[in-house]
Amino acid sequence: MRVIQDGTIALGPGKVQLLEAVREQGSISAAARSLNMSYRRAWLLMDELNRALESPATVSEHGGQSGGGSTLTPVGEEIIRLYRGIEARAAAACAPEIEALMKLVKG
Structure with a gap:
């Protein structure tokens, strides 16, 4: 699920x-x-979210x-x-549809 705001993924x-x-x-x-992500990418995502x-x-x-750090707010x-x-x-709610999709995936 993604929440889009002004054409940007505000939350996903x-x-x-x-x-x-x-x-x-x-x-x-x-x-x-x-998460094997660059610091810059993570910082940009958090800035965009905030x-x-x-x-x-x-x-x-x-x-x-x-050394500083970050914490979550409420x-x-x-x-x-x-x-x-x-x-x-x-x-x-979507278990049957998810099961049908999974049958289409190689595994």
């Missing part, structure tokens, strides 16, 4: 996966590494002795919760 599976990685890793750079929201999904601490946590819930409900 990649951004949700990145949010989950930021939550797990504690920084955008570590999250990017865990600009699309009323309140940001992440907050970042800049370097210093502890908005970021809510995005993950809602998105994954929608996925689960859609999968359950």
